[in-house]
Structures are given as C-alpha cells and as structure tokens.
Amino acid sequence: MDCPVTPTPDLRGFAAAGLLLSHLERGETLDASRLRRAMQTAFNAADATGAWDWKMAYDAAEAASVLFLRRYGPALMTKASDDTDLLARIARLASLLPSQTRRSDDSQTWQQFSTPLPLAFCLARAADIGRGNHVLEPSAGTGLLAVFAELAGAVLTLNEYAPGRSDLLTALFPTARSFRHDAAQIHDYLPESVQPDVVIMNPPFSATVHVAGRAPDTTFRHIASALDRLKPGGRLVALTGTSFCPDNPRWTDGFTTLQAKARLVFSAGVAGDLYRQHGTGVKTRVLVFDRIPASEPSHFVATRGTAPDFPTLLGWIIGDLPSCQPQAHQSSAVSRSAALTSPRTVGGYLGRKAAVASRQRTVSEMQGAALSYEILPPDGDGTVTTRLSDALYEDYRLQSIAIPGARPHPTKLVQSAAMASVRPPGPCHKPTLPDPVIRDGLLSDAQLESVIYAGEAHDRYLAGRWKADQTWDVLTRVGEDDPDGVRFRRGWFLGDGTGTGKGRQVAGIILDNWLQGRRRAVWVSKSDKLLEDAQRDWSALGMERLLVTPQSRFPQGNAIRLTEGILFTTYATLRTEERGAKASRVQQIVEWLGADFDGVIIFDEAHSMQNAAGGKGERGDQEPV
Numbered sequence: 001m002d003c004p005v006t007p008t009p010d011l012r013g014f015a016a017a018g019l020l021l022s023h024l025e026r027g028e029t030l031d032a033s034r035l036r037r038a039m040q041t042a043f044n045a046a047d048a049t050g051a052w053d054w055k056m057a058y059d060a061a062e063a064a065s066v067l068f069l070r071r072y073g074p075a076l077m078t079k080a081s082d083d084t085d086l087l088a089r090i091a092r093l094a095s096l097l098p099s100q101t102r103r104s105d106d107s108q109t110w111q112q113f114s115t116p117l118p119l120a121f122c123l124a125r126a127a128d129i130g131r132g133n134h135v136l137e138p139s140a141g142t143g144l145l146a147v148f149a150e151l152a153g154a155v156l157t158l159n160e161y162a163p164g165r166s167d168l169l170t171a172l173f174p175t176a177r178s179f180r181h182d183a184a185q186i187h188d189y190l191p192e193s194v195q196p197d198v199v200i201m202n203p204p205f206s207a208t209v210h211v212a213g214r215a216p217d218t219t220f221r222h223i224a225s226a227l228d229r230l231k232p233g234g235r236l237v238a239l240t241g242t243s244f245c246p247d248n249p250r251w252t253d254g255f256t257t258l259q260a261k262a263r264l265v266f267s268a269g270v271a272g273d274l275y276r277q278h279g280t281g282v283k284t285r286v287l288v289f290d291r292i293p294a295s296e297p298s299h300f301v302a303t304r305g306t307a308p309d310f311p312t313l314l315g316w317i318i319g320d321l322p323s324c325q326p327q328a329h330q331s332s333a334v335s336r337s338a339a340l341t342s343p344r345t346v347g348g349y350l351g352r353k354a355a356v357a358s359r360q361r362t363v364s365e366m367q368g369a370a371l372s373y374e375i376l377p378p379d380g381d382g383t384v385t386t387r388l389s390d391a392l393y394e395d396y397r398l399q400s401i402a403i404p405g406a407r408p409h410p411t412k413l414v415q416s417a418a419m420a421s422v423r424p425p426g427p428c429h430k431p432t433l434p435d436p437v438i439r440d441g442l443l444s445d446a447q448l449e450s451v452i453y454a455g456e457a458h459d460r461y462l463a464g465r466w467k468a469d470q471t472w473d474v475l476t477r478v479g480e481d482d483p484d485g486v487r488f489r490r491g492w493f494l495g496d497g498t499g500t501g502k503g504r505q506v507a508g509i510i511l512d513n514w515l516q517g518r519r520r521a522v523w524v525s526k527s528d529k530l531l532e533d534a535q536r537d538w539s540a541l542g543m544e545r546l547l548v549t550p551q552s553r554f555p556q557g558n559a560i561r562l563t564e565g566i567l568f569t570t571y572a573t574l575r576t577e578e579r580g581a582k583a584s585r586v587q588q589i590v591e592w593l594g595a596d597f598d599g600v601i602i603f604d605e606a607h608s609m610q611n612a613a614g615g616k617g618e619r620g621d622q623e624p625v
Contacts, residue, residue: 011167011171012042012043012052013042013052013056013059013060013063013164013168014060014063014168014171014172015042016038016039016041016042016043016057016060017060017061017063017064017066017067017168017172018064018067019037019038019041019042020034020035020038020060020061020064021064021067021068021071023064023096024064024065024068024093024096025068027096028096029095029096029098030061030064030096030097030098031098032098035054035057035058035060035061035098036057038057038060039052039056039057039060042060055100056164057098058098058100059114059142059164059165059168061097061098062097062114062141062142062143062144063142063143063168063172065093065094065097065117065144066142066143066144066146066147066172067172068093069093069147069148069151070147070150070151073147073151074151076089076090077151083125083314083318084311084314084315086121087118087121087122087310087311087314088311090117090118090121091117091118091310093117094116094117094118094277097117097277099276099277100277113275113282114141114142114144114202115141115144115145115202115239116144116274116275116277117144118274118310119239119270119274119275119284119310119313120144120145120147120148121148121314122286122310122313122314122317123145123148123200123202123237123239123286124145124148124149124152124200124237125314125317125318126237126266126286126288126317126321127149127198127200127235127237127288128198128235128321128323128324129148129149129152129153129154129198129200130152130153130154130197131152131153131154132153132154132155133149133152133153133154133155133197133198134154134155134157134194134195134196134197134198135149135154135155135156135157135196135197135198135199135200136157136158136159136186136194136196136198136199136200136226136229136230137149137156137157137158137159137199137200137201138159138183138186138199138201138203138222138225138226139159139160139161139183139201139202139203139204139222140158140159140160140169141160141165141169141202142165142168142169142172143158143169143172143173145200145201145202146158146169146173146176149198149200150173154198156173156175156176156177157176157177157178157179157190157194157196158173158176158177158178158179159178159179159180159181159183159186159190160178160180161180161181161182161183163180166178166180177194182544183201183203183222183225183226184203184218184221184222184225185221185225185544186222186225186226186229187225187226187228187229188225190229194229195229195231196229196230196231196234197230197231197234197235198230198234198235198236198237198324199226199227199229199230199234199235199236199237199238200236200237200238201222201223201226201236201237201238201239202238202239203218203219203222203223203238203240204218204219204222219238219240219241219244220244220251220254222238223236223238223240223258223287223289224257224258226238227258227261227262227289227291228261230262230291231291232291232292233290233291233292233324234290234291234324235288235289235290235291235324236262236288236289236290236291237286237287237288238286238287238288238289239270239284239285239286239287240284240285240287241282241283241284241285242269242270242282242283242284242285242306244285244287245267245285245287245303246264246267246300246303247300247303255300256297256298257297258289259293259294259297259298259300260293260294260297261291261293262289262290262291262292262293262294263289263290263292263293263294264287264288264289264294264300264301265288265289265290265301265321265322266286266287266288266301266304266316266317266320266321267285267286267287267288267300267301267303267304268285268286268303268304268305268306268307268313268316268317269283269284269285269303269304269305269306269307270283270284270285270286270306270307270313271283271306271307271308271309272284274307274309274310283306286313286317288321290324304316304320368432368433368434368511368512368515368516369432369433369434369435370430370431370432371403371430371431371432371433371438371448371451371452372403372404372430373401373402373403373404373430373452374401374402374404375400375401375426376398376399376400376401376402378423391417392416392417393414393415393416393417394414394415394416394417394420395412395413395414396409396413396414396415396420396446398445398446398449399420399423399424400423400424400425400426400427401426401427401449401452403438403445403448403449405438405439406438406443406444406445406448407441407444407445408444408445408446409444409445409446409447409500410444411499413446413499413500424453427452427453427455427456428456428459429452429453429455429456429458429459430452430455431448431451431452431455431508431512432512432515432516433451433508433511433512433515434515434542436542437508437511437541437542442504442540442541442542443504443505443508443541444501446500447500447501447504447505447508448508450494450496450505450508450509451505451508451509451512453492454492454494454505454509454512455509455512457489457490457491457492458489458490458491458492458513458600459489460489460490461487461488461489461490462487462488462489462490464477464480464487465477465478465479465480465482465485465486465487466478466485466486466487466488467482467484467485467486468486489598494506501537502604503533503534503536503537503604504537504540504541506523506534506537506602506604507534507537507538507540507541507543508541509600509602510523510538510566510600510602511541511543513599513600514543518598518599518600519564519565519599520562520564520565520567520592520593520594520597520599521565521566521567521599521600521601521602522566522567522569522589522593522599522600522601522602523548523566523567523568523569523602523604524569524570524571524574524601524602524603524604524609525568525569525570525571525604525605525608526570526571526604526605526608527570527605528550528552528568528570528573530604530605531548531550531568534548534566534568534604535548538566547564547565547566548565548566548568549562549565549566549567549568550567550568550569551567551568551569551573551585551588551589552569552573554588556576556579556582556583556584556585556588557579557581557582557583557588558588559588559591559592560588560589560591560592562592567589567592569585569589571608571609573585574586
C-alpha cells in the first residue's frame with residue numbers, strides 16, 4: 001500500500017495559487033479573507049500556527065496571476081488594439097491582487113519586492129523578446145517577469161536563490177531550466193550551455209547573499225555578471241534603484257566600465273507610488289543595455305525623467321528604444337581601452353573590480369580532486385641522511401613527499417639545521433583541491449605540504465570519548481559505549497614564519513574541507529582589521545571573498561543567517577557574555593554550527609588567546625580573559 005506523501009510548504013503555496021485563480025477568473029479581488037481561506041485550505045492550518053505567513057500568501061496571489069496570464073494572456077493579446085490597450089487590461093488584472101501591507105523577515109532581508117504586473121509588461125516590451133529567444137531571468141522571484149517572456153514564445157532559464165520561491169517557481173514553470181545560485185555571480189555558476197539572447201532582471205538593490213546589512217555595489221555586481229553571460233548583440237533590461245545611473249557621480253565610472261562591453265541605450269525613472277501595491281514606495285529605474293561595446297564608453301544616453309504612470313513609461317519605451325540588432329563580434333580594442341580607464345570614485349573602483357571578478361570563473365562550484373603526491377623513499381638502510389652545512393639555517397625543501405606539478409615557493413624559505421635533520425613522517429591524507437590551485441600555482445609546494453599535514457591531523461581523533469556540560473566549559477570522560485559521548489578531532493599547529501603565506505595556507509585547509517562538503521567554518525583572529533586579509537587569501541584561491549563574513553554583521557541575540565560560509569570573528573568578540581535574553585557570542589556561533597558540525601575552526605594569531613583559561617600568578621588565581 002502506498003503511503004501518502006506530505007507536500008512541502010512550497011507545493012502547498014502552489015496549491016493555494018490554484019485556489020486563488022478561480023477568484024481572478026471571476027474578476028474577484030483577492031482580499032485578506034479570500035487569501036486566508038485559500039492558504040488555510042492548502043496548508044490545513046491557520047496562520048497563527050506558523051505553518052504559513054502573509055508573505056507566502058502574497059507569493060501565492062502573484063503565482064495565481066501568473067497562472068491567469070498563462071491561460072488567458074493569448075486572448076488578451078488578441079483582443080487588445082495596441083500595447084497601450086494591453087497595458088490597461090493587465091493593469092485591471094493587477095488591481096485584483098492584494099496590497100502587500102505585511103512583510104516577513106525574509107522579504108526584508110532579501111528585498112523580495114516582486115515587479116508589479118504593469119511594470120513587468122513594460123520591461124518585457126523593452127526587452128523586445130522574439131519567438132524562440134533564449135531568456136534568462138537571474139532573480140526570477142515568483143515569475144511575474146518570466147510569464148511575459150513565455151507569452152512571447154521564449155525559451156526560459158530561471159534562477160532564484162530563496163528556497164521557498166525557487167520551489168514555487170519550478171512548479172509554475174516546469175519546462176524551464178531552473179537554478180538556485182547567487183545571482184550576483186550568475187555568470188560564474190551557470191553551465192556554458194546557457195547562452196541567453198535576452199536577460200530581464202529585477203535584482204536586489206543592496207541585499208547580498210552571506211552579508212548582513214546593506215552592500216552598495218549589489219546592483220552593479222548583478223548586472224555586470226549577467227552582461228558577461230549575455231550573447232553578443234543581446235539585450236539586458238534591468239529594474240534598479242533610481243540612484244543607480246550614470247548621472248550619479250558615484251556610479252559614472254562603473255557605467256563607463258559596463259559600456260566597454262554593453263551600450264546603455266535607455267534610462268528612465270519610475271515613480272515610487274507605482275510600487276505601493278507590492279509593499280514599498282521606493283523610486284526605481286529602468287535600464288536597457290545592448291551587448292555591443294559603446295564607441296565612447298564615457299558618453300551616455302540622455303536619461304529620461306521620472307515616469308508618473310505606466311502608460312507614460314510605455315510610451316517612452318516605444319518611442320525611444322531602438323530594435324535590438326545582434327552583432328556577431330565585439331570590438332576588443334574598445335574593450336581593452338575602456339578596461340584601462342582609471343576610476344575616479346569609490347563606486348567606480350568597486351565597479352571595475354566587480355566587472356573583472358565576474359569575468360573570472362571561480363572554483364566554488366568546481367569539482368575538487370584528491371591531490372596526487374608521492375612518498376619519497378628513505379635510504380637503503382632505512383634511515384635518512386641529510387647533508388647539512390655548518391650554518392644555523394638550511395634551505396627549506398620537502399623531505400618526505402613530492403607533489404607533481406606543484407610550483408616552488410616564490411620566495412626563499414629556510415629552516416633551522418635541527419629541523420632539517422629530522423624527516424617528517426609520510427602522510428596519508430589526500431586533500432581535495434581544484435586543479436587550478438596546483439596548475440596555476442595558487443598554493444606553492446610548501447603551502448600544499450601544510451594543507452596535507454593539517455588534513456592528516458584532522459583525519460584522526462584524540463583518545464577517549466567525552467561529554468560536555470551545558471556551559472561547554474567542563475569535559476567529562478565517558479565510556480566508549482556511551483551514546484552521548486563524542487570524539488574530538490586532533491588539531492594542528494601552523495608555526496611558519498613571515499613570508500610563508502600562512503593566511504593562504506589557512507584558506508587552503510578550509511578549501512579542502514569545503515570541497516568535501518563541510519561548508520561552515522570559523523576563523524578567529526585578533527582584530528577585525530584582519531578581515532580583509534582573510535577575504536584576500538580566500539579569494540586568492542578563486543573563491544568568493546564575501547563568503548568570509550564578520551560575526552559583527554549579526555547583532556548579538558540574532559541568529560546567524562548563513563547557510564554556508566566562513567564566519568570571521570575576534571577573540572574580543574568571543575569574550576562578549578550574554579546580555580539579558582541575548583545569548584553570548586560563543587553561544588551564537590555554537591547554534592549556527594549545529595550539533596553535527598564537523599568543519600574547521602581556525603585560531604589565527606593564537607598568541608592573542610593567552611590567558612583564555614586563566615592561571616596562577618604571584619597573587620593567586622587569575623581569571624580568564
């Protein structure tokens with residue numbers, strides 16, 4: 001007998017959309033009572049139970065409008081006398097949708113404000129989508145933009161990072177190719193087979209994955225990465241914040257960088273009141289790029305004013321936008337000269353840096369492979385004879401292993417004569433690393449040796465099984481058969497001196513674990529000023545620098561909202577005790593790591609941890625600090 005499968009909340013949201021569709025078909029407004037009834041029926045629970053919230057209900061209403069347009073859109077297009085008439089019919093459908101007066105934590109954090117239907121139609125009109133075009137939407141939300149591309153006969157590739165919305169989107173567009181990546185790096189993540197003719201997007205304005213708080217360059221990074229993926233001659237249409245424009249001195253250099261590969265052909269503001277129904281009154285901007293390098297990257301198309309209503313915006317699009325004419329090849333000379341343009345503002349520097357980064361494919365989604373190395377044999381009598389000079393220090397070399405293809409360290413390394421006289425034991429651990437790390441010399445042979453021996457230690461456990469008390473301060477040894485007892489992995493001490501690149505070695509150790517699926521790590525150091533050093537060393541291995549996120553971005557007492565990443569913190573931060581109902585900073589990390597944590601904890605600048613456990617002095621016991 002088949003057992004019933006309980007549907008996921010996202011599929012229940014799709015079921016609620018089906019219930020709401022019948023109201024739209026009868027021309028009935030989706031008011032709060034109808035939304036509540038549909039959600040309670042689909043979830044078999046009231047909102048007070050926590051099974052669903054009102055943001056999920058609004059998403060279901062938007063999904064219902066997508067279903068309506070799929071069913072009746074062709075008829076609306078046939079009956080409409082022109083684009084303006086069709087816009088009016090779409091506006092009447094939008095008037096039946098609820099005003100989104102309630103927000104969830106996720107909608108606030110990820111800036112989930114879907115594109116109003118009339119505005120989505122205007123963006124699709126600006127995209128000039130033809131039948132058979134391949135359309136990419138990097139931040140697809142609930143599909144309010146995608147449905148107009150579908151009605152135009154396009155082939156869809158949709159990406160949505162938020163899990164709930166992504167599942168709903170997959171249910172709405174089962175034939176589309178779907179992904180769940182951070183759209184700020186969409187070019188790096190998508191397979192080479194995805195080559196869109198059109199990109200249509202409504203990216204978050206300042207919310208970035210793995211970063212708590214606002215990141216001012218978010219929109220630029222999304223657009224730059226999407227343009228890198230767009231075919232030459234293709235068109236990108238984006239809805240952004242009103243301040244993101246070449247007239248703003250902060251972004252002038254950034255737009256100059258963008259125009260080295262794609263010409264800005266249209267820019268117009270949109271009044272904030274037109275977004276009220278979707279829960280915000282922020283002013284927005286419509287930008288259109290054609291993937292053809294501008295002849296003068298520092299010269300920009302004249303910016304239209306702010307459209308007070310949708311018919312005005314549509315009129316500007318119809319009257320001002322040229323047809324998108326594909327171009328087979330880009331002008332490499334223009335691209336090179338523009339790339340050398342020196343930025344004049346902070347925004348321009350961020351723009352150029354993001355544009356360069358988006359052209360480089362990262363290794364975050366690459367498959368790692370076990371590092372191959374050979375154990376060097378000892379001499380015939382089973383001993384190792386090391387020829388030493390009369391000096392106190394000897395040149396450093398690998399004595400126990402040889403790593404094919406590894407490059408020597410770029411600077412001279414030495415070790416004491418005493419250390420050189422002792423051959424290290426032959427290891428067994430084979431780190432999992434991407435090929436570019438070795439092939440391109442991102443880690444030298446000496447640095448790779450450290451990654452190998454660190455993994456060798458971490459693969460083994462300390463003797464015995466232990467149980468911790470609730471404070472995590474006291475460990476009690478228990479029997480080997482105690483189900484609550486845990487084993488602790490061995491640690492490893494990195495004692496290399498200046499010039500060895502210890503930060504790069506640490507990043508390599510974390511990367512080895514990362515590619516084995518252990519994608520949460522903690523990096524503790526003495527100062528928050530060393531955050532940039534940690535991000536630099538991590539990104540030097542081809543990884544996204546913002547995956548190294550400071551704990552300070554998450555207020556004490558709040559949950560750490562990272563599904564994966566490297567949490568950077570300081571010894572001073574770890575000393576922060578609980579404050580009333582707010583748990584201590586250590587407890588905040590413990591809750592984020594979870595009971596099944598099996599990753600890496602790095603104690604950088606470990607001398608700063610001195611006296612962490614207290615001790616005895618001339619005047620008696622000393623409290624830990």
